[in-house]
Amino acid sequence: SNANLYAVLQGGFPKDRSKVALETPDLQYTWDDIDRATACMANLLASLDLPAGSRVAVQVEKSPEALLLYLATLRAGLVYLPLNTAYRESEIEYFLGNAEPAVVVCASKNLEWVRRAADKAGCAHVFTLDEDRSGSLLDAAGGLSQTFKTVPRKPDDLAAILYTSGTTGRSKGAMLSHGNLAANARVLNDYWGWRKDDVLLHMLPIFHVHGLFVASHGALLAGAKMIWLPKLDADLALRYLPQSTVMMGVPTYYVRLLSDPRFDRGVCARMRLFISGSAPLLAETFSDFQKRSGHAILERYGMSETVMLTSNPYDPKLGERLAGTVGRALPGVQVRVVDDAGIALAPGEIGNVQVRGPNVFSGYWRMPEKTREEFTDDGWFKTGDVGRWGGESAGRDVPADYLSIVGRSKDLIISGGYNVYPKEIETLIDDMPGVAESAVIGVPHADFGEAVVAVVVPKEGAALDAAAMQAELKARIANFKVPKRVHIIDQLPRNTMGKVQKNVLRETYQAL
Ligand code: ATP
Numbered sequence: 001s002n003a004n005l006y007a008v009l010q011g012g013f014p015k016d017r018s019k020v021a022l023e024t025p026d027l028q029y030t031w032d033d034i035d036r037a038t039a040c041m042a043n044l045l046a047s048l049d050l051p052a053g054s055r056v057a058v059q060v061e062k063s064p065e066a067l068l069l070y071l072a073t074l075r076a077g078l079v080y081l082p083l084n085t086a087y088r089e090s091e092i093e094y095f096l097g098n099a100e101p102a103v104v105v106c107a108s109k110n111l112e113w114v115r116r117a118a119d120k121a122g123c124a125h126v127f128t129l130d131e132d133r134s135g136s137l138l139d140a141a142g143g144l145s146q147t148f149k150t151v152p153r154k155p156d157d158l159a160a161i162l163y164t165s166g167t168t169g170r171s172k173g174a175m176l177s178h179g180n181l182a183a184n185a186r187v188l189n190d191y192w193g194w195r196k197d198d199v200l201l202h203m204l205p206i207f208h209v210h211g212l213f214v215a216s217h218g219a220l221l222a223g224a225k226m227i228w229l230p231k232l233d234a235d236l237a238l239r240y241l242p243q244s245t246v247m248m249g250v251p252t253y254y255v256r257l258l259s260d261p262r263f264d265r266g267v268c269a270r271m272r273l274f275i276s277g278s279a280p281l282l283a284e285t286f287s288d289f290q291k292r293s294g295h296a297i298l299e300r301y302g303m304s305e306t307v308m309l310t311s312n313p314y315d316p317k318l319g320e321r322l323a324g325t326v327g328r329a330l331p332g333v334q335v336r337v338v339d340d341a342g343i344a345l346a347p348g349e350i351g352n353v354q355v356r357g358p359n360v361f362s363g364y365w366r367m368p369e370k371t372r373e374e375f376t377d378d379g380w381f382k383t384g385d386v387g388r389w390g391g392e393s394a395g396r397d398v399p400a401d402y403l404s405i406v407g408r409s410k411d412l413i414i415s416g417g418y419n420v421y422p423k424e425i426e427t428l429i430d431d432m433p434g435v436a437e438s439a440v441i442g443v444p445h446a447d448f449g450e451a452v453v454a455v456v457v458p459k460e461g462a463a464l465d466a467a468a469m470q471a472e473l474k475a476r477i478a479n480f481k482v483p484k485r486v487h488i489i490d491q492l493p494r495n496t497m498g499k500v501q502k503n504v505l506r507e508t509y510q511a512l
């Protein structure tokens with residue numbers, strides 16, 4: 001059988017193809033529409049006669065057609081390469097130069113500078129696609145045949161190159177195969193109990209693993225309807241939540257919902273599952289959300305290089321969803337926590353998270369050195385995250401097979417020769433009255449190598465006293481962990497996936 005991911009997903013489409021697959025505030029697309037529209041676009045891509053493995057780079061606003069273009073690229077056997085819509089000319093120049101795509105699709109408002117970057121990268125085929133179904137891509141595809149034989153692919157053939165979010169440095173292109181993506185989609189389909197009558201509220205961007213793969217594949221493979229919104233908008237979310245059963249979001253989405261007084265149990269009457277990921281969900285958000293909606297948000301953990309790795313249980317028979325943890329290794333995925341010498345650590349001990357499984361990527365695009373560095377000799381991928389099994393979280397004992405992410409190895413602070421895990425101090429600060437959230441970073445220090453600095457955001461209307469916070473911490477933890485400075489600011493810098501940009505904070509507060 002054909003291991004092409006499109007063929008795999010299509011296997012989950014409902015028998016009745018006249019049902020609605022995708023809905024926006026203005027339009028409905030049936031499963032037949034998906035099949036026909038992706039056929040037209042795949043015919044266009046096939047007509048370009050590109051060599052196998054050619055990349056299709058796409059930087060467009062979210063729309064149903066943007067999803068159809070992804071699926072068409074899979075069908076045509078080419079490699080999909082989504083790009084963050086926030087990137088401007090110099091960034092696009094880097095990505096196109098690095099990826100050397102054969103086709104570039106962009107928003108018509110950016111055509112001039114995207115074409116310049118495409119020319120430099122030697123890319124001859126540039127199309128436009130806008131949110132209102134206009135642009136040269138659909139003009140060219142519209143008249144083509146509405147049938148297309150999905151190109152046969154093997155599990156190891158490349159399906160997509162996903163650039164990482166660039167939270168810790170320059171983005172790297174993770175090479176994901178049809179087999180990687182299919183394996184993860186199948187596991188999640190089962191683990192999260194996806195059903196044909198589910199309705200997914202899709203508000204995430206689709207240039208990232210969360211919205212493009214986890215969310216879309218989930219609904220497509222289940223044959224479930226998606227409500228397709230361009231972004232998180234509180235009015236729209238509240239309009240569509242009552243008819244939805246599943247929502248996926250980054251933690252800031254849940255904070256936004258909670259800040260809206262209209263959000264209550266009634267709005268969630270049909271909801272079956274709220275899922276969070278991409279960044280840590282604060283224990284306070286988890287418990288506030290549970291109080292207000294009756295739902296325990298399911299937190300899971302993954303990354304561009306591996307798709308999903310661990311998840312809190314869906315089925316209550318399998319265990320509780322615990323705040324501050326990312327749950328168990330998904331079926332078929334191996335996760336280990338090791339020290340710097342590669343020795344497995346006991347529950348409660350903090351170390352490097354390494355993973356293996358059918359979902360793990362084969363390497364970084366055109367970065368053989370980096371790829372070698374990030375895999376161990378025995379084939380485990382070094383996630384760059386620091387975590388522990390079991391231990392304690394939000395005042396609860398955590399079972400030994402639940403993972404908690406403590407931070408990133410690059411954010412580890414070494415002060416006076418001692419390791420300082422920012423999360424430990426952030427948790428203490430977050431628990432103080434009047435604190436909304438915090439970020440703890442290391443900055444250069446002449447004596448200690450690095451010094452601990454805290455950046456704290458007060459709750460609305462609260463006044464915080466930096467010296468009092470330092471004094472309280474001094475009474476509770478070792479002196480080398482106590483922030484030498486506490487900066488109080490209005491909000492933490494975040495990227496589009498809701499990740500706190502500690503590199504930005506380190507730069508801003510480097511002078512003690
Ligand atoms: P870069 O690799 O370029 O620095 P990035 O790691 O942020 O950027 P992504 O692949 O988009 O790029 O994000 C994966 C990372 O997100 C994980 O390695 C982890 O640090 C973080 N993450 C994802 N889910 C969670 C979660 N539930 N809790 C804590 N962190 C999470």
Ligand code: MG
Pocket residue numbers: 164165303384
């Ligand atoms: Mg990363």
